[in-house]
Amino acid sequence: MTTRIAVIGVGSIATQHLISYQKNPQAELVAVCDIDQTRAKAQADKFGVPKATDVVDEILSDPGIDAVSICVPNFLHAKFAEAALRAGKDVLVEKPMSVNVAEAEALVQATKETGQALQIGYVRRFAPNALVTKRFLDEGEFGDIYAARATIIRAAGNPGGWFGDVAVSGGGPLIDLGVHIIDLCWYLMGMPAPVSVSGATFSPLGARDNIKHLTRYRAASETRVNNVEDYATAQIRFENGAVLDVDTSYSLHARNSTSVKIHGDKGGAEIEPELLMITERHDTLVHIQPQIDSLGFDFTVGFANQIDHFLQICRREIPADATAEHGLEMARMLTAIYESARNGSEVTIAR
Ligand SMILES: NC(=O)c1ccc[n+]([C@@H]2O[C@H](COP(=O)([O-])OP(=O)(O)OC[C@H]3O[C@@H](n4cnc5c(N)ncnc54)[C@H](O)[C@@H]3O)[C@@H](O)[C@H]2O)c1
Structure with a gap:
């Protein structure tokens, strides 16, 4: 059909x-x-x-x-x-x-x-590095996941256009890039209900349109507005006691980097930048590196999947x-992070 x-x-x-x-x-x-x-x-x-x-x-x-x-x-x-x-x-x-x-x-x-x-x-849920991690996770290889840490840092990666206009985008790197890695960690953590967040955002650098000789992802239509955050960092606490730390930027004095890690009581995994599983066997620390076509986030294969x-x-x-329910939990987390950043204090997620 x-x-x-x-x-x-x-x-x-x-x-x-x-x-x-x-x-x-x-x-x-x-x-x-x-x-x-x-x-x-x-x-x-x-x-x-x-x-x-x-x-x-x-x-x-x-x-x-x-x-x-x-x-x-x-x-x-x-x-x-x-x-x-x-x-x-x-x-x-x-x-x-x-x-x-x-x-x-x-x-x-x-x-x-x-x-x-x-x-x-x-x-990102559909890229082979995540699919393999999920399979190992479902087989109990990592035990219970109690912590995760995720980063997408762009030094000068504001896409311009509508992405910079909060009225159209809803926010900056947190809602654009952070959403991917928060979801990936949350999904692999078993989608526990978020209960509180502490977040901060900063905007001292702006869109960095002055930066030359560097290609960046660009929205289809150009506009000059930029009123979104440069950088966001947050810790999300879940009802099962697990925590997720996230930070992400469009503009930051830092090297570009992407990293997604989950830590369980039997093992852990670095999903990005390159899939690696970490555990212990017979009183010895062991690294397991799956042999798959791409250890990193394979965008083309992820999209096709x-x-x-x-x-x-x-x-x-x-x-x-x-599902829409997953989107609702995400909206709760992102909204609470922006609220926490505005208030300068931890925010409890109401439901
Ligand atoms: N999954 C990913 O990895 C990924 C990567 C980039 C962007 N995105 C998401 O994809 C969406 C689009 O991003 P993009 O980078 O392609 O942006 P874009 O600006 O390149 O494209 C958006 C398109 O929507 C059109 N458009 C705007 N208003 C419209 C309307 N009222 N009716 C019909 N068309 C309309 C624009 O003319 C434009 O062609 C965003 O939500 C973004 O978050 C996802």
């Missing part, structure tokens, strides 16, 4: 969605939509998609479309996702699912009322497993 797909918002990351759908014989790309009609047409031509429109309602009211990928700026995610669910479409929504808790609650409600599937684009998985969800072979 083929799933008829439309991609809404066809800027930078949508290209990965389009490539991955195109590779899967059980997907049929039937439409793209973008407020930038030229971009919509260009992507439709490039990927051989029959329809290009700048009107989202044309996609939602089309009975010939089963499912949508939503790849627009963050503040539109929840609005478009809810409209798509209520129009009878299954939804793959890019991260973050929403920019606040109220929107996330509305999406939980909408999935319950419609029975449609919503999957969040947590691509994510899209293949979403298509299985659309065919009802498996249930959605990066």
Whole structure:
């Protein structure tokens, strides 16, 4: 059975969605939509998609479309996702699912009322380094995970465009990059309920547009606004006593680095930058390095796996497993971190 797909918002990351759908014989790309009609047409031509429109309602009211990928700026995610669910479409929504808790609650409600599937684009869960870690974890190799630590530091990596405008993005590196690694750790920790956070944000450097001779990820449309944080750091406490420490930046006097680590009572794992498992055997510390194609985060394979998985969800072979409920817990954590940073004190997560 083929799933008829439309991609809404066809800027930078949508290209990965389009490539991955195109590779899967059980997907049929039937439409793209973008407020930038030229971009919509260009992507439709490039990927051989029959329809290009700048009107989202044309996609939602089309009975010939089963499912949508939503790849627009963050503040539109929840609005478009809810409209798509209520129009009878299954939804793959890019991260973050929403920019606040109220929107996330509305999406939980909408999935319950419609029975449609919503999957969040947590691509890092689908890269081989994470899949292998999860398999070992499920087999009990690490025991209970009680601590995790995750970092994505960019020295000069503000993507510009809408990413810098808090009204459109909902925040800076925390909501853009932090969301990936918070989710990955939280998922591997068994998704315990977050109970409190202590966070801080800093913005002394700005977007660092003065930096020359350095290529960086750029949003499709340029704007000059930058009112998001440069750097965010936080500790999240969970109901089972576990803690997650996270820090992330667009701008920081530091070397670029990515690191994701989980620590359990039987073993630990460094998932990024390179998969390595650490344990003890017979009174000896032991490192286990799986022999897989890519020990780091393989973006292309992760995307292809994510899209293949979403298509299985659309065919009802498996249930959605990066759900609106997961997006709601994430919204609670991110909102509390920003609140804690503003207040300068720990914030208890109400539920
Ligand atoms: N999973 C990942 O690794 C990853 C990486 C980058 C971005 N993202 C996410 O993907 C989303 C898009 O990011 P991007 O970098 O592609 O941004 P982008 O600016 O390159 O693309 C966004 C597109 O949405 C279009 N758009 C804006 N408003 C619209 C509307 N009302 N209706 C239709 N189209 C509209 C824009 O014209 C643009 O083409 C963001 O939510 C971002 O967080 C995810």
